[in-house]
Amino acid sequence: MTARPRAARGITREAEGPRPFRVEPGRIGLYLFLAVAAAFFILPLYVMLATSFKSLDEVRLAQIFALPHTLDISAWIAAWTSDCEPGQCFGISAGFWNSVKITVPSTAISVLLGAFVGYILSFWRPKGADTLFAIIVLAGFIPLQVFVYPVVRAFAWLNLYGTLSGIVLVHVIFSLPLTVLLFRNYYAAIPHDLFQAARIDGAGFLRIFWSLMLPMTGPMLVVAGILQFTGIWNDFLLGLVFAGRENLPMTVQLNNTVNVTFGEVRYNVNMAATLLTAAVPLAAYFVSGRWFVRGITAGAVKG
Amino acid sequence: MDPILDIRNASIAYGQTVVVPELDLSVAPGEFIVLLGPSGCGKSTLLSAIAGLTDLAGGQIWIRGQNVTWAEPKDRGIGMVFQSYALYPRMTVEQNLSFGLKVGGTDKATIRRKVAETAGILQLEPLLKRRPADLSGGQRQRVAIGRALVRDVDVFLFDEPLSNLDAKLRGELRIEIKRLHEELQRTMVYVTHDQVEAMTLADRIVVMKDGHIQQVGTPAEVYGSPANLFVAGFVGSPPMNLLAGQLSGGELALGDGTRVTMTGYPLPEGAAGAAILGLRPEQLFPLEGALPEGACRLDARIDMAEELGPSTVLWCDIAGTRCCYSVPGRGAQAHGAELPLFFYPGAASLFDAQTGQRL
Ligand SMILES: Nc1ncnc2c1ncn2[C@@H]1O[C@H](COP(=O)(O)OP(=O)(O)O)[C@@H](O)[C@H]1O
């Protein structure tokens, strides 16, 4: 006689149709943890939002969790426009446009260049390609600060220091390890046959990249684009060092706004300025979140 | 006639590993050549060297009387069909077909005409606006063939084009490729490890092993007179029966003492020593009555029968070796039954046991 299988949960004669819902302790614990974690991130955001809509009088009440009595947007206006006090302007709108001027070209160039280098490393495999790739990726692990002084000297010598092209170039250079890594691995998953078929069809180096590979790169372009965009937008150090007085990005100006050393601390304006600065990368995630997830999880080619 | 494709003393290596050493092969215009061999024997490597996708380590490749050894793939007058189809996923079927022409700078009207022509030949018209992802495997492969066809090349290269398809489609597309060859009379070099494809498609089969050519011949030659034991074992299903024995004075003594006289077999002068007798399953036949003239007799004990429908394969023991023979229709024999089997030595194969070469 064969041994009867030990009675396991869920094995009954009556079982039929969908499994009945059962509340398990593990589940409850999990949801509890998720709720706490969510609150941890949402509470500061709530406080900031609430404070930014309060008048300065209301802020002085120090009830930070209270909702504002009225929606007062004067703090937002003050944060955005050049709100000048004797000797200093704190508005961050100028910084916003500087950030746009820095981030858009830096993102576009670094993503396209990363795709191009990744394409070369994956498909044309020049001699030493693997070594070069290893060096590029390893360079990405070296702390940025190490490079600041030498690059400053080099840029000063090239008359690029403190210019818009200078800061864009710096961002492109420091982005390459990440973008090359992303695109090389993305292209490595594309069958080599495809590349060879294009060569037999007579397509050359640039043609294969432009007509064949780049159109297949959509998901990774989105992922790399968002990573680069938010990374460059949020940058503080490089902007402070390389952008020059005329081109200071929003993050640097936010710091100037928040860290006033005289007068009363205007919490509502600070909160509004901070939210304004964070709004752009946040919007980027919201708008492209779906593609972002798809790009991270998708395989390279279908069919 | 001058060969359209001439491979002269070509060797191909990946780094230090020589995959194809010193190979010579000439292909006549319009010929359908099949490179047949087990996986990993270097068929694809040879094909991609012909295409110009892999560099030669030595030797030359000539196409249509021109030395193309150093030429770019596009300048060789070849088209290639890959096992993975390798269709451009972001392009429609029409764009896939026209890509090569567009890159080559052909004018729009000509492109349109050629694409329409090719689509007509391969019945692709209803699919022209679709993407590869929306096609079935067989349709994809037809598009891949079309992409080579549309470019008016001298030599078509196929790398296992049917092995990703299910058995039924494979059979259909095989016939379609054969029909295409008969219609176009274009030179085709076709790589496969499937002997049925090789036998049915080829004008000549090139059997390869470890980068070496084992035999070049028509399907009938390769099947009927294999050049060595490898070809004998690789081509044919069920495989050729191989019986070891000692050859002396035109007579072969098998392991169990049976003696067969190889009358009618073109034995070389003074051949003697350990030899192997090769018999195709259908070369062995049972017979009632008198011994036919020139036939030899072997004693078999039946082991089991496989009914295939149109024929039956009977597995048996002959001189201590497991053998099989086939009879048309249903011809099951009782397990353990003993009966005589006959064959004509003139049609059999005989190999040197040491070298494995045909005697
Ligand atoms: N890119 C490569 N690098 C190194 N070795 C390879 C490469 N491609 C194939 N090989 C080796 O070359 C041999 C022949 O491969 P291939 O031509 O693909 O065989 P087949 O097509 O007959 O199955 C195999 O042993 C394989 O491992």
Ligand SMILES: [Mg+2]
């Ligand atoms: Mg292969």
